[in-house]
Every structure is written in structure tokens, then in C-alpha cells.
Amino acid sequence: MRTWLQRLENALRRMMKGRYGSDRLGIVILAVSLVLLLIPYTWFPGLALGGWALFRMMSCNIVLRQAENRLFLEKTASVRMRAGQWAARMRNRKEYKYHRCAKCRALIRLKRGQGECKRKCPRCGQEYTIRT
Ligand SMILES: [Zn+2]
Incomplete structure (x- = not known):
């Protein structure tokens, strides 16, 4: 054999x-x-x-x-990169909340379970309040 x-x-x-x-x-x-x-x-x-x-x-x-x-x-680099980012977001969705900045559309990752908190966009400086 x-x-x-x-x-x-x-x-x-x-x-x-x-x-x-x-x-x-x-x-x-x-x-x-x-x-x-x-x-x-x-x-x-x-x-x-x-x-x-x-x-x-x-x-x-x-x-x-x-x-x-x-x-x-x-x-296909951009498509593969977006698919990889989406897969990472799906993998970490119970631990982190993902939020898009309303001004510059930057994707911001926030740890869940912090309640309502004030954050500043690292790209454009826009301030927003979000519940995590
Ligand atoms: Zn922004």
C-alpha cells in the first residue's frame, strides 16, 4: 500500500x-x-x-x-483587501464595534462594553458620541 x-x-x-x-x-x-x-x-x-x-x-x-x-x-488587490477587512470585522464583531466617521468615512474600531463615550476621529478630528 x-x-x-x-x-x-x-x-x-x-x-x-x-x-x-x-x-x-x-x-x-x-x-x-x-x-x-x-x-x-x-x-x-x-x-x-x-x-x-x-x-x-x-x-x-x-x-x-x-x-x-x-x-x-x-x-484584485483592493477587492482582496476589503474582503480581508470584512472577514476581520466579522471575526472580532463580538469584541469590537466598528463605526464610520460621518465626515471622512474612516472606519473606527471601538471596544464593546464601554457604554456611551465621546471619541475623536483620528483622521479628521470630528468629535462624536457613540454607544458601544
Ligand atoms: Zn473622520
Whole structure:
């Protein structure tokens, strides 16, 4: 059993030697293709995207694949940052209250359970009273 798994692992290693493998763009393409494969009438774009993801993983042109991935990461940086901030807010929502400044829209984090307190926006200096 173990030798069979080791042989399979070695065969996969030999097959992937010099190939690009997976990256963030490849994982996103694969996820979108799997979702499209589950939706009726969208199986063809799903298959095409899956083929593209497989092509990228098996490609030997590593420099070009890295450039594609870098471009993807640059173009989605703001979306990924906002998603990360949202996830952090959701994770900490029981401990902190998040408040947007009415003047400059800065996001301010306040510890919960302090009652009604007066605060000053660190960006614009606007004073406000908030219940935490
Ligand atoms: Zn402000």
C-alpha cells in the first residue's frame, strides 16, 4: 500500500518537474469552472475554464504564468483587501464595534462594553458620541 502511494507520488513529481503548478489565479479559475459545471447550461464555459486552469498548471513557460498571476493579484488587490477587512470585522464583531466617521468615512474600531463615550476621529478630528 505504502509503496503504491510512494510510486504514485514519485510519478506525479516526475510529471510536474519543470511545470508551473498552481497559484492564486489558477485556484480562482478552477473554483469558477467548478461552479459553472454545477449550474445547468454553463458546462461548456466551465469546461473551457477548467482546461485553461489545467493548461496553466502544466505549462513550462513559468515566467509568463508568473506575470499573469502578478497582474491578477495587482488587479484584485483592493477587492482582496476589503474582503480581508470584512472577514476581520466579522471575526472580532463580538469584541469590537466598528463605526464610520460621518465626515471622512474612516472606519473606527471601538471596544464593546464601554457604554456611551465621546471619541475623536483620528483622521479628521470630528468629535462624536457613540454607544458601544
Ligand atoms: Zn473622520
